[in-house]
Amino acid sequence: xxxxxxxxxxxxxxxxxxxxxxxxxxxxxxxxxxxxxxxxxxxxxxxxxxxxxxxxxxxxxxxxxxxxxxxxxxxxxxxxxxxxxxxxxxxxxxxxxxxxxxxxxxxxxxxxxxxxx
Amino acid sequence: xxxxxxxxxxxxxxxxxxxxxxxxxxxxxxxxxxxxxxxxxxxxxxxxxxxxxxxxxxxxxxxxxxxxxxxxxxxxxxxxxxxxxxxxxxxxxxxxxxxxxxxxxxxxxxxxxxxxxxxxxxxxxxxxxxxxxxxxxxxxxxxxxxxxxxxxxxxxxxxxxxxxxxxxxxxxxxxxxxxxxxxxxxxxxxxxxxxxxxxxxxxxxxxxxxxxxxxxxxxxxxxxxxxxxxxxxxxxxxxxxxxxxxxxxxxxxxxxxxxxxxxxxxxxxxxxxxxxxxxxxxxxxxxxxxxxxxxxxxxxxxxxxxxxxxxxxxxxxxxx
Numbered sequence: 051x052x053x054x055x056x057x058x059x060x061x062x063x064x065x066x067x068x069x070x071x072x073x074x075x076x077x078x079x080x081x082x083x084x085x086x087x088x089x090x091x092x093x094x095x096x097x098x099x100x101x102x103x104x105x106x107x108x109x110x111x112x113x114x115x116x117x118x119x120x121x122x123x124x125x126x127x128x129x130x131x132x133x134x135x136x137x138x139x140x141x142x143x144x145x146x147x148x149x150x151x152x153x154x155x156x157x158x159x160x161x162x163x164x165x166x167x
Numbered sequence: 168x169x170x171x172x173x174x175x176x177x178x179x180x181x182x183x184x185x186x187x188x189x190x191x192x193x194x195x196x197x198x199x200x201x202x203x204x205x206x207x208x209x210x211x212x213x214x215x216x217x218x219x220x221x222x223x224x225x226x227x228x229x230x231x232x233x234x235x236x237x238x239x240x241x242x243x244x245x246x247x248x249x250x251x252x253x254x255x256x257x258x259x260x261x262x263x264x265x266x267x268x269x270x271x272x273x274x275x276x277x278x279x280x281x282x283x284x285x286x287x288x289x290x291x292x293x294x295x296x297x298x299x300x301x302x303x304x305x306x307x308x309x310x311x312x313x314x315x316x317x318x319x320x321x322x323x324x325x326x327x328x329x330x331x332x333x334x335x336x337x338x339x340x341x342x343x344x345x346x347x348x349x350x351x352x353x354x355x356x357x358x359x360x361x362x363x364x365x366x367x368x369x370x371x372x373x374x375x376x377x378x379x380x381x382x383x384x385x386x387x388x389x390x391x392x393x394x395x396x397x398x399x400x401x402x403x404x405x406x407x408x409x410x411x412x413x414x415x416x417x418x419x420x421x422x423x424x425x426x427x428x429x430x431x432x433x434x435x436x437x438x439x440x441x442x443x444x445x446x447x448x449x450x451x452x453x454x455x456x457x458x459x460x461x462x463x464x465x466x467x468x469x470x471x472x473x474x475x476x477x478x479x480x481x482x483x484x485x486x487x
Binding site for chain 1: 240242243244277278279305306309310348349350351352353390391392393449450451452453
């Protein structure tokens with residue numbers, strides 16, 4: 051086999067390997083750590099954590115653990131939940147990077163922020 | 168309380184007809200059930216213990232305020248809000264002077280659900296006063312911008328449900344301050360309602376007694392917990408000319424009073440569950456008390472107006 055042919059097969063193999071790896075690992079998948087962290091607890095009339103940073107493409111889930119209903123309303127209008135009673139959940143997937151401020155539509159002094167990187 | 172002769176307080180130190188020291192003394196009694204009647208600018212107070220003997224102070228207009236029934240709530244602070252609302256109705260029906268009508272200052276339901284509204288309607292039908300005037304709380308307008316609430320109680324109202332009416336020369340104004348709430352804010356009246364209010368009172372005589380009722384307090388009780396209304400100052404400016412303005416609110420699930428010039432602010436107890444005093448807890452949420460104490464921290468408010476006097480007598484009555 052001459053060197054050029056060998057080199058061509060080498061590049062081909064390399065590209066094939068890359069293609070296989072790329073197919074296996076999508077660029078924006080959240081890691082298990084990120085998935086576990088993408089939860090906001092609602093309790094005692096507050097969002098916890100008040101500010102959460104996630105990777106683009108992460109789905110954030112709010113869980114109401116308070117004994118009164120709350121809602122989750124993005125101030126920019128990007129998302130709005132129905133009334134969440136105790137144990138109800140609301141999820142939203144943040145595809146675009148940016149800072150998303152939100153508040154509770156029923157108790158507007160409750161505010162929070164999702165920072166998407 | 169054995170303060171027979173001392174019950175009538177007449178100290179007009181500032182010569183403006185307002186007995187402030189007497190008022191403060193009265194407020195100290197309020198927790199034990201005191202009836203305070205402003206009579207010609209002078210405060211008269213009667214301890215509840217004496218009332219049955221002397222009869223209820225004669226009033227020309229008598230009505231009751233109930234608030235925060237939260238029908239549908241079933242957590243630890245009160246697993247049975249139906250029972251406590253029924254006790255409130257019994258209390259109303261037992262009043263010595265039958266109220267002509269009732270005001271409900273909102274959070275009728277807990278989750279704005281149809282069956283919750285229905286249940287309250289059924290229970291209140293058992294009350295002697297057949298007319299009930301409502302204003303919504305934030306729990307009554309979840310998800311639908313108040314559509315369900317307005318379908319039931321919107322008749323005769325404008326916008327999000329505000330309205331005014333007259334009873335025996337007293338002008339009642341029901342305001343809605345739970346719509347279009349802004350992040351980080353408190354209650355909100357909004358420009359449309361404020362414009363309506365300005366117009367509504369424009370031609371009224373200054374001597375007309377005014378009663379304003381709204382869910383969230385119209386003064387800043389505790390902004391950190393959302394206990395206040397961002398644009399209430401403008402509303403109150405339209406009422407400055409009146410000699411007697413009484414503001415009746417709910418939302419905070421405890422009684423509180425404040426006097427500012429000619430305006431007396433008063434908040435009512437809930438018939439469902441109590442909430443902590445401002446700052447005295449992690450949040451303004453439902454506060455659990457021992458079962459045997461529950462009824463003592465719930466209540467209704469009885470109001471009497473005496474003609475010819477700048478009078479609005481407000482009495483808070485616990486459920487038990």
